[in-house]
Amino acid sequence: MTSEHASPTRLVYLDHSATTPVRPEVLSVMMPYFAQAFGNASSIHRWGREARVAVETAREKVAYLLGAEPSEIIFTSGGTEADNLALRSTAYRLRSKGNHIITSAVEHHAILHTCEALEKEGFEVTYLPVDKYGMVSVERVREAIRPETILISVMHGQNEVGTIQPIEEIGSLAREKGILFHTDAVQSAGKVPLKVKDMDIDMATISSHKLYGPKGVGALYVRKGVRIAPQITGGSHERGRRAGTENVAGIVGFGEACYLAEREMAEESKRLSDLRDRLINGILEKIPDTVLNGHPTKRLPHNVNVSFKYVEGESILLNLDRVGVAASSGSACTSGSLEPSHVLLAMGIPHELAHGSIRMTLGRSNTVEDIDYVLEVLPPIVARLREMSPFSAKAN
Numbered sequence: 001m002t003s004e005h006a007s008p009t010r011l012v013y014l015d016h017s018a019t020t021p022v023r024p025e026v027l028s029v030m031m032p033y034f035a036q037a038f039g040n041a042s043s044i045h046r047w048g049r050e051a052r053v054a055v056e057t058a059r060e061k062v063a064y065l066l067g068a069e070p071s072e073i074i075f076t077s078g079g080t081e082a083d084n085l086a087l088r089s090t091a092y093r094l095r096s097k098g099n100h101i102i103t104s105a106v107e108h109h110a111i112l113h114t115c116e117a118l119e120k121e122g123f124e125v126t127y128l129p130v131d132k133y134g135m136v137s138v139e140r141v142r143e144a145i146r147p148e149t150i151l152i153s154v155m156h157g158q159n160e161v162g163t164i165q166p167i168e169e170i171g172s173l174a175r176e177k178g179i180l181f182h183t184d185a186v187q188s189a190g191k192v193p194l195k196v197k198d199m200d201i202d203m204a205t206i207s208s209h210k211l212y213g214p215k216g217v218g219a220l221y222v223r224k225g226v227r228i229a230p231q232i233t234g235g236s237h238e239r240g241r242r243a244g245t246e247n248v249a250g251i252v253g254f255g256e257a258c259y260l261a262e263r264e265m266a267e268e269s270k271r272l273s274d275l276r277d278r279l280i281n282g283i284l285e286k287i288p289d290t291v292l293n294g295h296p297t298k299r300l301p302h303n304v305n306v307s308f309k310y311v312e313g314e315s316i317l318l319n320l321d322r323v324g325v326a327a328s329s330g331s332a333c334t335s336g337s338l339e340p341s342h343v344l345l346a347m348g349i350p351h352e353l354a355h356g357s358i359r360m361t362l363g364r365s366n367t368v369e370d371i372d373y374v375l376e377v378l379p380p381i382v383a384r385l386r387e388m389s390p391f392s393a394k395a396n
Ligand SMILES: *Cc1c(COP(=O)(O)O)cnc(C)c1O
Pocket: 017, 077, 078, 079, 080, 081, 083, 108, 110, 155, 158, 159, 184, 186, 187, 207, 208, 209, 210, 216, 217, 218
């Protein structure tokens, strides 16, 4: 083995938009619910009551993060299921009223692929274009509205490029037109303020494992008065809106993670955005022919997405991994495929630049030293790859 393969001097995890570790405080509150307090929350005996209290306490904590009522929270198996529930429930329930859905071209696949499935069932979907920053325009939403529009679903914080969408304006437009508004807030929840009552949001998706809770649990916020047609049928769990024995330990951990995120949001987001800007500025200064993807200011505090001309993002990732740095190209679901990210393409970024993009998403464990380490190892990696590139400036 060459020295390049020696163990890295530092491990830096910069893929927090793919998933986050469970916080120790979260893990410790979950532990009792695996064994001692193992009851089924639907049972009437003391084991059941203990589990019920735990689930309802967690529901209050999730509601606290969103500024919602506990009764407006439906627990699901994660963000994907919550997105499916919002879209499918609305589509099937309001089918007699209309068959048109408006969404954006830069949504997560949990939304896009669900919309594509609904199209096969006879629904019509408008995929709104975005500007070069990945931003949806409220005017475009207004123009897309038809008499038969039943739902608008536009995400809050974009998961690949970090752009924060104008969901308050979209929400108030939807409210004015009497159309339901859903937002996928998986990436923004716990990072930027998201108070559903101030934003005219009818439904919002969040996911536990993106905010330091366990995987396999999430929630759909549903405003009081909005009916939900269950997509998983069975018992009368979650007030008949989502059947299945509650994942008690997971829900307890999710609740705690939401509570801690809300309590620490202002301070942690400031810290993250400082680190983010240090990383962005450092990269742009040290590495020529590099562009920032996503909005320069209306941006999630933990997201960095850059394109390096003349190199493949995948090659950078492999080289970063060798020196202990974890990043991603596009979304976790698309990396490994040869198609560039649908998000970057929707933003009008040319194929070559889209192929040369990497995403680094910061989190609680990251320090200034981590950022400086990346700024030390990344420039030589890009320089070396460009030396070998048939597309490099020199070769042209
Ligand atoms: C991760 C993610 C999801 C899916 O959530 P899971 O809990 O992993 O199913 C949905 N939307 C966005 C924006 C995400 O980042």
